[in-house]
Amino acid sequence: xxxxxxxxxxxxxxxxxxxxxxxxxxxxxxxxxxxxxxxxxxxxxxxxxxxxxxxxxxxxxxxxxxxxxxxxxxxxxxxxxxxxxxxxxxxxxxxxxxxxxxxxxxxxxxxxxxxxxxxxxxxxxxxxxxxxxxxxxxxxxxxxxxxxxxxxxxxxxxxxxxxxxxxxxxxxxxxxxxxxxxxxxxxxxxxxxxxxxxxxxxxxxxxxxxxxxxxxxxxxxxxxxxxxxxxx
Amino acid sequence: xxxxxxxxxxxxxxxxxxxxxxxxxxxxxxxxxxxxxxxxxxxxxxxxxxxxxxxxxxxxxxxxxxxxxxxxxxxxxxxxxxxxxxxxxxxxxxxxxxxxxxxxxxxxxxxxxxxxxxxxxxxxxxxxxxxxxxxxxxxxxxxxxxxxxxxxxxxxxxxxxxxxxxxxxxxxxxxxxxxxxxxxxxxxxxxxxxxxxxxxxxxxxxxxxxxxx
Numbered sequence: 001x002x003x004x005x006x007x008x009x010x011x012x013x014x015x016x017x018x019x020x021x022x023x024x025x026x027x028x029x030x031x032x033x034x035x036x037x038x039x040x041x042x043x044x045x046x047x048x049x050x051x052x053x054x055x056x057x058x059x060x061x062x063x064x065x066x067x068x069x070x071x072x073x074x075x076x077x078x079x080x081x082x083x084x085x086x087x088x089x090x091x092x093x094x095x096x097x098x099x100x101x102x103x104x105x106x107x108x109x110x111x112x113x114x115x116x117x118x119x120x121x122x123x124x125x126x127x128x129x130x131x132x133x134x135x136x137x138x139x140x141x142x143x144x145x146x147x148x149x150x151x152x153x154x155x156x157x158x159x160x161x162x163x164x165x166x167x168x169x170x171x172x173x174x175x176x177x178x179x180x181x182x183x184x185x186x187x188x189x190x191x192x193x194x195x196x197x198x199x200x201x202x203x204x205x206x207x208x209x210x211x212x213x214x215x216x217x218x219x220x221x222x223x224x225x226x227x228x229x230x231x232x
Numbered sequence: 233x234x235x236x237x238x239x240x241x242x243x244x245x246x247x248x249x250x251x252x253x254x255x256x257x258x259x260x261x262x263x264x265x266x267x268x269x270x271x272x273x274x275x276x277x278x279x280x281x282x283x284x285x286x287x288x289x290x291x292x293x294x295x296x297x298x299x300x301x302x303x304x305x306x307x308x309x310x311x312x313x314x315x316x317x318x319x320x321x322x323x324x325x326x327x328x329x330x331x332x333x334x335x336x337x338x339x340x341x342x343x344x345x346x347x348x349x350x351x352x353x354x355x356x357x358x359x360x361x362x363x364x365x366x367x368x369x370x371x372x373x374x375x376x377x378x379x380x381x382x383x384x385x386x387x388x389x390x391x392x393x394x395x396x397x398x399x400x401x402x403x404x405x406x407x408x409x410x411x412x413x414x415x416x417x418x419x420x421x422x423x424x425x426x427x428x429x430x431x432x433x434x435x436x437x438x439x440x441x442x443x444x445x
Contacts, residue, residue, distance in 0.1 A: 042288030043412075069383050072413045090384045107384055111331045111358055134293060146293045153333035153357060226418060230387055 006083060008205055011053045012066020013037065015092045015119035019162070019195055020066060023202040032066075037124045039073065040091070046073030054080060060220065064205045068094060069229040077224045084218040085208070087201050088229055092117070096160050098194025100214070112155035114186070116174050118166055127151055128180040148184075157186050160193045167192070236262060237273035244277030244305070247297025252305035266312040270347050274305055275432055278344065282430025292336070299340050306347055313347075320351050322374040322442035325367045327355035329378050329392060332385035337411060337431065341377060344435035350375075361388070361395035368401050374442050377434065378424075380411040389414075390422035406441045410434050 010032040012020055021029045033053055039046040050073070054063055060081045067074055068089035077084070089095050093115050094103035106113065116126060127147065134143035159174040161167040167190055178188035197214070204211045211217055216228050240255045252274075259269045281298045284290035324345050328338050335357045342352045353371050355363060364376060376396070380386040389409050396402050406425040409418075410433075419427035426441060428434030 044288055071383060072415075075415075090382070104384065107331050111385075112333045138293065142297075146296055149296050149336060150292060153335070226383070226413070226415070227421060230383060230418070 006060060006062040008064060009033075009057050009061045009082075010064045010066060010205075011035065011050060012064075013039070013070075013092060013119075014123070015117060016066045016095070016198065017119070019198040020202075023195070023199055024205075037119055040070040043071045043073040043075075046070055047076055050074070051077050054078075054082060054084075057082060062205065062208075064201065066201075068092060069226065072226055074224045075226045079218045079220055079222045079224075081220050083208075083220060084216075084222070084224065085201070085205055085211070086216045086218070086224065087197055088214050088216050089197065090229065092119075093160065095197045096162075096193045097191070098196040102194075106158075110156045112153055112186075114151070114154055114157050114181070116157065116159045116170070116177060118161060118170055121170055121173050126177045128177045131180065151181070151186075152184050154181070154184055154186050157181050157188050159188075159190045161190070162193045162195060164192075236264070237269065237276075240269065240273035240305070241277035241280070244274050244298055244301045245280050247294055247301050249297065249300040249304045252301045253308045256305045256308040260308075260312060266309055266316045267318060270309060270313065274302060274309075275344070275347070278302055278340075279430070279432040282432055286429060295340075296336060299336070299343070302340075302343055306343065309347075313349075318349055321349040321439065323351045323353070323371060324375040324377055324438055325353045325355060325364070325371055325373040326377045327359035327364060327367070327379070328357035329380050329385055329388035330358060330360045331388055332380045332382055333357045334381035334411075335379070337381070338377075338379035340431040341379065341410065341428070341434040344431045345377075345438055348435045348439055350435075350438060361392040364392050365395050365399045365401065368396065368399075368405055373405060374445065375406045375408060375438050377408045377410070377438070379409070380414065383413045386411065386413050386418065389424070393422055393424065406445070408434065408437055408441070 008028050012032055012034055014034045014037050017034055020032055035049060039049055063082045063084050065086045068091040070091050087095055089100055094100050096117060097103050131143055131147050134146050157178050204215050208217060218224055236259045243251050243255055281295055285295050326338055326342050328335050342354050346352045355367055378389045378392060393407055408426040409424045410428040416427045426437045428437045
């Protein structure tokens with residue numbers, strides 16, 4: 001059986017839920033395993049959780065990972081008897097913006113950017129949420145100090161969404177965060193993302209021969225390495 | 233003597249910045265050598281912080297508090313280290329690479345290196361390859377240390393090493409790297425001389441490199 005004839009399994013971060021459900025054929029979309037947001041905060045947890053899901057798939061399959069390298073969270077993941085397909089992106093922001101190049105351009109124009117996305121606003125974290133958590137745990141004074149230590153060099157807060165409707169829906173919440181971040185003179189911007197990367201991922205999952213440099217294919221018995229994403 | 237050093241190590245680990253100066257003073261009053269207070273007390277605590285952070289058993293706020301505790305303790309200890317005749321063992325230039333503005337870990341490495349006897353030149357964050365090259369020319373350090381928190385920015389470490397090579401300065405410095413996404417494999421790929429998995433490991437590596445030179 002060639003890799004193209006294998007059954008398709010999708011394991012993805014919940015941040016891509018709406019995009020994957022929109023693009024994948026119904027019979028695959030309803031079987032996606034979505035993983036918790038924020039696993040990347042401790043990259044080892046991400047590695048272990050994703051590996052566990054891969055290991056739970058018995059039949060040799062094409063496993064599509066809806067992840068980027070995510071702080072090395074994917075480094076060291078083994079394909080076992082499966083074939084893995086992974087977008088060659090640093091993290092979800094690159095995928096949501098549509099390409100690595102676009103992401104790196106954003107980095108060059110303003111390194112100190114904190115991105116807000118639909119998924120992240122719903123169930124992840126943001127500086128305001130973090131501040132409230134710190135206040136409860138460490139008291140207001142230490143919370144202020146801790147926040148300054150972490151964010152004082154940031155310059156920009158960007159809400160990324162895929163359409164005007166989502167921008168409008170999440171704007172009020174984003175603006176509250178923006179208001180809070182003004183203490184570090186961070187400016188607020190909005191950016192329309194692109195579904196190009198996800199659309200291509202779905203296309204390549206249907207026909208691996210269509211993969212280009214934007215995608216990593218790991219054969220059975222292989223392993224995902226950081227070097228596959230980042231050259232020397 | 234053991235007891236006070238254990239207390240000091242725990243104090244750093246628990247990030248009790250307000251208690252560290254008192255404990256350092258108490259250790260000094262007990263006649264313990266400043267270098268011993270640092271190496272067998274404070275550094276032990278900080279090393280544990282680094283390990284726990286890597287494992288995900290400790291998070292950024294706790295690390296920040298531990299760093300603050302370390303810093304407060306060093307304020308008391310530094311003059312004692314100097315007057316006890318601890319010599320400067322070398323010079324290190326430190327910076328967070330271009331595109332990256334995270335400096336908590338890098339500053340902690342600076343603190344540990346200073347404690348270990350280095351003269352530390354801290355360039356700050358978002359430093360272009362040219363800035364590292366200029367700093368090597370100006371300060372003639374033994375070691376250059378680079379830090380990055382993101383996989384997107386760690387590429388800049390490789391670019392910086394290339395720039396150092398192109399400036400013809402690569403033979404006169406050792407280059408060490410660190411930061412959350414960095415590992416030994418990456419350090420080898422970009423041709424660095426070493427990798428430190430946490431701030432203490434970074435300063436130990438720096439010490440080893442100057443001793444070998």
